[in-house]
Amino acid sequence: MTDMLRAAGAVVWRGDEGDPEVAVIHRPRYDDWTFPKGKLKAGEHMIAAALREVREETGMSVVLGRALPPIHYLNKGRLKRVDYWAGQSSEGEFTPGEEVDELVWLPLSAARDRLTYAWDAGLLHALAAAPLATTPLVLVRHAVAGSRQDWTGEDALRPLDSVGRAQAATIAQVLPAYRPQLLVSSPSLRCVQTLEPFSSDIRLEPLLSEEHQDGDKTPALVGEISVPAAVCSHRKVLPHVIHTLSGKDVHLRKGAFAVLHRLGDQVVSVERYSS
Template sequence: MAAVTGIRAAGGVAWRPTDDGVRVCVVHRPRYGDWTLPKGKLEPGEHALAAAVREVAEEADVRGVPQVRLPSVRYRSEGQPKLVDYWSMLAVASGGFQPDTEVDDIRWLTVDDAIRLVSYPHDVEVLAAFAALPSVTATVVLVRHAHAGKRATWSGPDVGRPLDVEGWAQAGALAEL
C-alpha cells in the first residue's frame, strides 16, 4: 500500500445502548463553531485504530471499545488532503466530560438527530454507515500481519515469518485496545 500524503487522522462513532435504541456522541468545537464526530491527528508511528480510541477519550472523555470499521473520509483541511479513518466504538465508561478550548460540549443523540446536527457531509456519511450496521453481538479483531522480518532472509513459509521489533511494538499497541 502506498504511503498516504497529507494529514492522517482517526476517530470514532462512540455509541451506547438505551431503552429506546442507541445514542451516538457528537462534539462541539468552539474554534470552528461546528458539531462533528470525535477525531484527531495520528501521533508519529501511531496506528490509526489506537489514535481513534485515544481521540474519542481525549475529546469526549469516553472509553470506547473498537468494533466495526466504518468508511474513511477524505477532504481538504488547512490546504492539504486529509484522510480520516473511523470505527464504531461501544462506550463502556465515561469520566464525566469537562469542557475545554478544543471541545466545549458533547451530546448523546439518536443517529437521526446526530445526522441533522453535524456540520459536515462526511460526518453524515459515517453516521449513515453506522446506522446501516447490524447489531453487534461480538467483536473479533483480525490483524493480517504486522511488520515482519525481511522475506529475503527467511527460508520458511511466509505464514511463519516472525515479527521484527517494530512488529512486536505494533502488536503490543493494538493489544492494549
C-alpha cells in the first residue's frame, strides 16, 4: 500500500476575531487561490512544518490556535492529507516570489468566493465555528528515559535516553507555535530535560511530580495558569489534570503532548500529538 502524502498549513487571520480577514495566496504554477501549505520534510513534525510553510509562502510568523479539520484528496493517484490550524498573524511581510506571486487579505465571505478549491472554502466554516483568540496550554508527558528497572539511582534523577533527547528536540521545534510565556515542570530530571531544549527558564512544581501530586491541588495549580504555557509531568498525573480541566479522557505516550485551547476558564478544544 502506498504511504499517504502529508502536508501542513494554516488559515492565517488578522483583525477582529468576530470579523477576521484571512490571507489567500495565488500560486502561478497552478494558477490557483488557496491557503499556505506544503509537504512535510523527512522527520519534520507537522506543527513545525505548518510554521515553516506559512513563513516561506507568506513571509509571516503565526501563533497557532485551534486545529481545523484535515483535508484529504488524491494527488496523482496517491492519497494526500493536509493538516491545518487557525494561525494568527503576528509579524512579517509578504514578498512576491516564484511559488507565490500574490497575497490578498479578505473577509470570510470574499475569501470563500476567491478560493479555487471547495475543500479550502470548507475550512472557513470551521474557522468561524469557535473562538479564534484562545490561550494555549501545552501539557507534555516527559520523553523516553530508559527503563525504570535498569536505573540504579534515585528515580527522580533518571535522565532522558537518546530517543528521549530526540523527542525533546522535536518538542522544542513545536513550542514556538504557541509562544509559551511560562514553562512549568515536575522536578524530575526527565521532565526538566524534556523542556530544556526550548528554554532553561523552567519553574519547578512538586505538585506535578508522581510522589507529591494531589487530586485537587495539582489540577488547580495548572488551571490557574492564565498565559500561554507548557507544563511537563508524568503518566500518573496528566490524565487527571486534563480531565479535570476539560472533561476529556486523554492519555499520552512518552514524549507526546496535549494542547488545550482556553477562553478564560473554558476549554474550547483539546488536541493530542506525538513527538
